[in-house]
Amino acid sequence: xxxxxxxxxxxxxxxxxxxxxxxxxxxxSRVLIVGLGGLGSPVALxxxxxxxxxxxxxxxxxxxLSNLQRQIVxxxxxxGQDKVISAQTQLQALNPEIQIITYxxxxxxxxxxQLITSVDIVVxxxxxxxxxxxxxxxxxxxxxxxxxAAVQRWSGQVTVFLPAYSQSPCYACLYPNQAExxxxxxxxxxxxxxxxxxxxxxxxxxxxxxxxxxxxxCGKLLLxxxxxxxxxxxxxxKDPACLVCSSVNFIREIR
Ligand SMILES: [Zn+2]
Numbered sequence: 001x002x003x004x005x006x007x008x009x010x011x012x013x014x015x016x017x018x019x020x021x022x023x024x025x026x027x028x029s030r031v032l033i034v035g036l037g038g039l040g041s042p043v044a045l046x047x048x049x050x051x052x053x054x055x056x057x058x059x060x061x062x063x064x065l066s067n068l069q070r071q072i073v074x075x076x077x078x079x080g081q082d083k084v085i086s087a088q089t090q091l092q093a094l095n096p097e098i099q100i101i102t103y104x105x106x107x108x109x110x111x112x113x114q115l116i117t118s119v120d121i122v123v124x125x126x127x128x129x130x131x132x133x134x135x136x137x138x139x140x141x142x143x144x145x146x147x148x149a150a151v152q153r154w155s156g157q158v159t160v161f162l163p164a165y166s167q168s169p170c171y172a173c174l175y176p177n178q179a180e181x182x183x184x185x186x187x188x189x190x191x192x193x194x195x196x197x198x199x200x201x202x203x204x205x206x207x208x209x210x211x212x213x214x215x216x217x218c219g220k221l222l223l224x225x226x227x228x229x230x231x232x233x234x235x236x237x238k239d240p241a242c243l244v245c246s247s248v249n250f251i252r253e254i255r
Pocket of ligand 1: 169170171173174239242243244245
């Protein structure tokens with residue numbers, strides 16, 4: 001790290017759990033962010049500012065006026081632009097030291113699998129169940145850590161899956177019925193800063209997993225109700241009958 005980088009990240013380096021070694025590790029890390037909307041915005045901004053060396057951005061949508069109420073990585077002048085390009089402009093201005101790779105289309109499962117093998121961790125900031133299940137299946141298959149979250153109205157939830165560990169649950173353990181289609185925030189509404197709070201927690205979890213420090217949300221589901229401002233943490237055990245992760249671990253055990 002040169003003098004400018006040391007100064008840029010000095011408030012990280014001062015943390016005894018991070019130090020110069022940890023910051024160096026962050027600058028060598030590769031993080032995939034799927035979805036550059038309400039959650040993806042704070043995730044991408046904080047991870048770019050934190051100096052993650054390479055951010056891979058995936059989103060097939062364009063910036064719409066109604067996005068700007070909460071999707072703070074985009075701005076009014078960028079309405080109509082691909083979200084990944086709009087985000088890249090902001091992130092690169094915030095931190096020119098990092099590399100940003102963009103995919104301005106929805107990735108087919110095979111392309112997603114391939115991409116997931118090349119990153120250290122995946123952040124699911126998508127807004128639909130089909131994408132979430134596809135990301136989960138690919139992460140389980142390749143043992144890639146996954147930070148998952150969802151928000152709607154005044155509420156949010158966050159959890160972490162570490163599929164390389166046999167005790168870790170996966171997204172399908174949480175939602176065993178894959179056919180269940182949830183509502184998206186465009187249908188139900190969402191208070192703007194709720195996405196900011198929950199996305200910021202995702203960014204914290206990414207950094208902790210990358211540095212292997214602290215206590216992650218693996219095996220736990222953090223629930224936030226901002227209307228009453230109450231946090232709850234539920235246990236999220238692995239489902240031994242899970243169709244996605246139980247068979248993978250079985251295969252690993254018999255090898
Ligand atoms: Zn599972």
